[in-house]
Amino acid sequence: MELHECKTRAGPREFGPHDDLPREYREAATRMIQFHANSEIMGAYLERPFIRQSPSLDRKLAFSAKVQDEIGHGQLLYRAAESLGIKTREEMLDELANGEGKFLNCFHYPMTEWWETPMIAFFVDGAAMRRQATIKRTSWEPYAHAMDKICFEEGFHIKHGEHIMRELATGSRREQQLLQDAFEEWWPRILQFFGPTDDESTHHDFAAEVGLKTMSNDELRQAFLNAYLPKATEYGLEIPDEPRIREEDGRYVVEEDDLNWEEFWAVANNEYAGSHEQIGSRARAHDAVAWVRGTIAGESA
Ligand SMILES: [Fe+2]
Ligand SMILES: [Fe+2]
Structure with missing residues (x-):
């Protein structure tokens, strides 16, 4: 199929593994889904310590379930990416461990304290849900199909994050202050979740034309x-003065110049100091189970 045909045919759940698609489409879809899969795995790494660190058995169980969900999302997505025929799941996992794989900006930063956990489980998962709900209509059918299960589980993750946030927001003054401190630290990163403004985004135009993306970064940030x-604000959090956000005709407008885009691009390219830490922990875990991969490969050979 020629690219122009691919563009004119773009629509909901239009393409599957049996379609003869141009390489440009398959590469763009692989890049997008691999980024998503990597992000699921790296997000799980940030939350994994809270299976032990959570303050109650219920919270430990909830974190245990959430981490398993996120790893499962990663695996589903690697399969969806693999079905494009560009890279195997093993290649993508190797790329993540050796620092070539790209993933979401928020998961490059360490999360060490309990009161930080709603920043991921409520705000970042909430932002992810905004994007993922639109991917249910992406043009690569296996990706859209994976989203049905993923979005269902993400709904629970957000409830879980909100529950922790409510507990802290209605707790002691110290807990409220710690929650506010965490919010101030994470808020600029959360605002950058959707990436740069549309005019700066390098991959948007093609992805939108062929129906891989159904909403722009700006539209998603707004939603x-x-x-x-x-x-x-309902939970008593004070929105920091910077980055400035103004309300205009019922819309929130973020002052883009108040956000640190230099840091964002360093993070995006795995060049930020924290990136090495997070990728290193993934690489160690990948190495630790090399014998399992070897055994499975040996058995199936
Ligand atoms: Fe997920
Ligand atoms: Fe999640």
Whole structure:
């Protein structure tokens, strides 16, 4: 199939493994799904310590279930990416461990304290849900199909994050202050979740033309702010003065110049100091189970 045909045919659940698609489409879809799969895995690494560190058995169980869900999402997505025929799941996992694989900016930063956990489980998962709900209509059918299961589980993750946030927001003054401190640290990163503004985004145009993406970064950021900024204030969080956010005709407008885009691009390219730490822990885990991969490969040979 020629690229122009691919563009004109773009629509909901249009393409599957049996379609003869141009390489440009298959590469763009692989890049997008691999990024998503990597992000699921790296997010799980940030939350994994809380299976032990959570303050109660219920919370430990919830984190244990959430981490398993996220790893499962990663695996489903590697399969969806693999079905494009560009890279195998093993190649993508190797790339993640050796520092070539790209993943979401928020998961490059360490998360060490309990009161930080709603920043991921409520705000970042909430932002992810905004994007993922639109991917149910992506043009690569196996990706859209994976989203049905993933979005169902993400709904629970957000409830879990909100429950922790509510507990801290209605707790002691110290807990409220710690929650506010965590929010101030994470808020600029959360605002950068959707990446740069549309005119700076390098991959958007093609991905939108062929129906891989159904909403732009700016539209997604707007939808997220409309839902989550009022939620934050409802829980007593004070929105930091910077980055400046103004309301205009019922829309929130973020002053892009107040965000650190230099740091964002360093993070995006795995060049930020924290990136090495997170990728290193993934690489060690990958090495630790090399014998399992070897055994499975040996058995199936
Ligand atoms: Fe997930
Ligand atoms: Fe999640």
